[in-house]
Amino acid sequence: MKSNLKIILFIIIILFITLILAYGVGYGDDNYSFIDSLAFKAWAIIFLIQLIVFVPSFLFKTEFFFDLTGGITFLSTSIFLGLELIKGEQNLINYRLIPLFLVVFWAVRLSAFLFLRIKKSGLDVRFNEIKKNFFRFLLTWTLQGFWVFMCMLPLLVIAASKEPLNKVFLFAGISLWILGWLIEIISDTQKTIFNSDPNRKGKFISTGLWSISRHPNYFGELVLWIGITVIAFPTLNGLKYLALITPVFVYLLLKNVSGVNLLEKSAEKKWGKEEEYQIYKNNTPVFFPKIF
Numbered sequence: 001m002k003s004n005l006k007i008i009l010f011i012i013i014i015l016f017i018t019l020i021l022a023y024g025v026g027y028g029d030d031n032y033s034f035i036d037s038l039a040f041k042a043w044a045i046i047f048l049i050q051l052i053v054f055v056p057s058f059l060f061k062t063e064f065f066f067d068l069t070g071g072i073t074f075l076s077t078s079i080f081l082g083l084e085l086i087k088g089e090q091n092l093i094n095y096r097l098i099p100l101f102l103v104v105f106w107a108v109r110l111s112a113f114l115f116l117r118i119k120k121s122g123l124d125v126r127f128n129e130i131k132k133n134f135f136r137f138l139l140t141w142t143l144q145g146f147w148v149f150m151c152m153l154p155l156l157v158i159a160a161s162k163e164p165l166n167k168v169f170l171f172a173g174i175s176l177w178i179l180g181w182l183i184e185i186i187s188d189t190q191k192t193i194f195n196s197d198p199n200r201k202g203k204f205i206s207t208g209l210w211s212i213s214r215h216p217n218y219f220g221e222l223v224l225w226i227g228i229t230v231i232a233f234p235t236l237n238g239l240k241y242l243a244l245i246t247p248v249f250v251y252l253l254l255k256n257v258s259g260v261n262l263l264e265k266s267a268e269k270k271w272g273k274e275e276e277y278q279i280y281k282n283n284t285p286v287f288f289p290k291i292f
Contacts, residue, residue, distance in 0.1 A: 007135040011142045018043060018149050024239035025156045038084055039156045042077050043149060049073045050145040058137050063127035066144070067118055071111030073148045078103045081159040095165045096158050099231045102177050103155060106224065113188065151225060151250065153243040154232035166234035173231030180223030183209065187216040204271050206280045212289040214280075215263065218254040219287055225250045255287055 019040075026032075026039025034040050053069045082100045130136045158165070190208040194200055209216035226247045236243060254260060264286065271277035284290065 004133075004135045007139050011135075011139055014142055014146050015047070018047075018146060021149075021153065021242055021245075022156070024242045025153050026160050027239050038081060038159050042081060042152065042156055042159075045077055045080055046073055046149050046152070047142070047145040049076060050141040054138060054141040057141075058131065058134060061131050063131055064118060066127070066141070067114035068111055069141075070144050070148060071107045071114060073145070074107035074151070075104055075111065077148065077152055078107065078155065081155060085159055095167075095170060096161070098165075098170065098174065099155055099158055099177075099228050102174070102224075102228065103152075106181060109185070147253065151246055153246045154229045157235055157240045157243045158232050161235040163235055165231065169234050170231055173227045173229075176227030176230060177224045178227075180220045180225070180227060183220030183223060184217050185220075187220060191217070202270075204267060204277055204280070206284070209289075211284065212291070214267075214284050214286050215254075215260050216289060218259050219289060222247065222250050222254060260287060 022037075022039040022043040023034050026034065026037040049069065049072065053065055057063065057065060078100045082097055082104075085094055085096055085100070127137075127140075130140055187209040190210065191205055194205040194207070213219055229244065229247050232243055267277070
């Protein structure tokens, strides 16, 4: 009972924090109405999608659509912001649509990748016990909404801004995004090819981009979100500087919460006693690539 109350409190705290952030990044002039703002509407869309998919997922005790829903949430929120931007727009070219397009492009690829992965592997062992408890499972979906919202902060600022994007920052941000996306997709492809080879079954990958970082795909994801934040930077002022939290959040999430630390523990359990793995581990950075 106490554990459920703690979970409920944690969910409330997450929703409260994200509402405060939505208010900050969406803040406008003296006539600002938070309820009518794009930031609040995006916040509502993000968490409403989680709730809608959570209900049948809990009833059928399945996590099949969890990862896919994350990608769809990015996609839906970006499309919503894009439609709001072009509403009543007279100019044929609206540069503020570019970062939204980048996120849509990334989300489509992410959704397809995650869907095919869960379809191939079947069950996700992380959810074996979680999906049996209503509140723990709900917290998991709430945390996914939290992840999407925190990543979308720079885009909320861009969408709400009345100022044109700075071309220098736009070009720099797009370049970083492309670099990050290429690193992520190349490293994922290299690992997929490696794991599909029957002769390498049960072995760890240490070639390609994996020779300069033990988790290059996560590094690539960080770089592309830094790129999105760079695009938004000239539009920041006052409370909108809260959007700078995004790359810090992405790094901490990938490094310490849901990505690197879990995979490192799993790798140590599988190959920790192998001398070859220890050599690889000692010579290859865990996150930031060894360039020289």
